Amino acid sequence: xxxxxxxxxxxxxxxxxxxxxxxxxxxxxxxxxxxxxxxxxxxxxxxxxxxxxxxxxxxxxxxxxxxxxxxxxxxxxxxxxxxxxxxxxxxxxxxxxxxxxxxxxxxxxxxxxxxxxxxxxxxxxxxxxxxxxxxxxxxxxxxxxxxxxxxxxxxxxxxxxxxxxxxxxxxxxxxxxxxxxxxxxxxxxxxxxxxxxxxxxxxxxxxxxxxxxxxxxxxxxxxxxxxxxxxxxxxxxxxxxxxxxxxxxxxxxxxxxxxxxxxxxxxxxxxxxxxxxxxxxxxxxxxxxxxxxxxx
Numbered sequence: 001x002x003x004x005x006x007x008x009x010x011x012x013x014x015x016x017x018x019x020x021x022x023x024x025x026x027x028x029x030x031x032x033x034x035x036x037x038x039x040x041x042x043x044x045x046x047x048x049x050x051x052x053x054x055x056x057x058x059x060x061x062x063x064x065x066x067x068x069x070x071x072x073x074x075x076x077x078x079x080x081x082x083x084x085x086x087x088x089x090x091x092x093x094x095x096x097x098x099x100x101x102x103x104x105x106x107x108x109x110x111x112x113x114x115x116x117x118x119x120x121x122x123x124x125x126x127x128x129x130x131x132x133x134x135x136x137x138x139x140x141x142x143x144x145x146x147x148x149x150x151x152x153x154x155x156x157x158x159x160x161x162x163x164x165x166x167x168x169x170x171x172x173x174x175x176x177x178x179x180x181x182x183x184x185x186x187x188x189x190x191x192x193x194x195x196x197x198x199x200x201x202x203x204x205x206x207x208x209x210x211x212x213x214x215x216x217x218x219x220x221x222x223x224x225x226x227x228x229x230x231x232x233x234x235x236x237x238x239x240x241x242x243x244x245x246x247x248x249x250x251x252x253x254x255x256x257x258x259x260x261x262x263x264x265x266x267x268x269x270x271x272x273x274x275x276x277x278x279x280x281x282x283x284x285x286x287x288x289x290x291x292x293x294x295x296x
Contacts, residue, residue, distance in 0.1 A: 042161065042163075042165045043094075045092055045093070048090055049090050050091065051277070052281060053172070053272055053273070053274055053275065054171065055172040055175060055176060055272060055278075058160065058169070058172050059282065060282070061159070063285065063286070064080065064083075064156055064289070065157075067293070068080060068152055068153055071149075072145050072146070072149070076293070077149060081148070084159070087159060088159070091159070091162070091163050093159070093163070099155075101157075101158040102154055102155065108150065109150065109151065112143055112147045113140075117135050117139045117143050118134070118139065120138050120142055121136065121138070123136055123138065167269075171272055173194065173195070174187055175272055177191070204244060207243050208240055212236060220232065220235075
């Protein structure tokens with residue numbers, strides 16, 4: 001743990017303990033936990049999943065995400081959970097690295113369960129006498145289902161970026177939306193912007209953590225209750241925006257100095273081509289999705 005983080009913990013130790021502060025720390029409201037997000041990062045490997053065509057992985061992830069968004073059946077969600085565990089094992093990814101994306105959003109899962117718990121009509125299981133609110137069985141079920149669905153969406157997005165390099169993802173997106181060029185759509189520029197945005201997520205998170213550490217070293221405090229924490233983050237927003245615009249300007253200058261002119265006439269270092277394994281994976285995934293929605 002860094003010295004700045006230790007100083008912040010010492011400052012917090014001298015303050016009265018309250019439930020909101022504990023909730024903020026446990027659920028990842030502290031900005032330091034944002035460094036846990038691995039979305040946009042690539043984990044090098046030579047597994048079966050890594051060797052698949054990026055278009056195959058992209059199509060499978062999009063299909064699974066669409067299926068997750070249109071279903072609330074617990075059995076189907078459990079089936080997706082088993083499939084995700086199988087993919088993580090096959091890709092030889094550290095489980096802790098994948099779950100890092102979930103930790104900063106625990107507060108969102110908790111809020112989702114809380115909202116459904118008290119405001120979903122149904123059979124009341126427990127009644128809280130002080131506020132006269134009833135916890136319903138249907139609310140608990142829906143809260144858990146929606147939280148699990150949101151968690152699965154985050155994990156699927158992380159699996160795609162962890163097993164696919166940014167260059168491969170760019171090539172796959174450009175190939176998939178390539179037919180739109182006939183309608184004068186700048187597909188290469190659109191894909192480039194999306195890829196750069198995804199690539200700079202870890203960089204901006206690291207920059208935000210660096211700014212926070214600099215503020216802490218100058219005596220700033222990021223502790224206290226929820227409102228105080230939100231106010232303490234406000235001074236970080238302007239420097240973070242300035243840093244983001246500076247990085248964008250430097251990137252534009254670097255691309256211009258290398259005579260980058262867009263996608264017209266550009267070629268790829270690696271030619272994408274579907275193999276037998278890609279067709280097999282696509283068939284298996286489509287079959288599983290069809291069986292899930294047919295029998296459940």
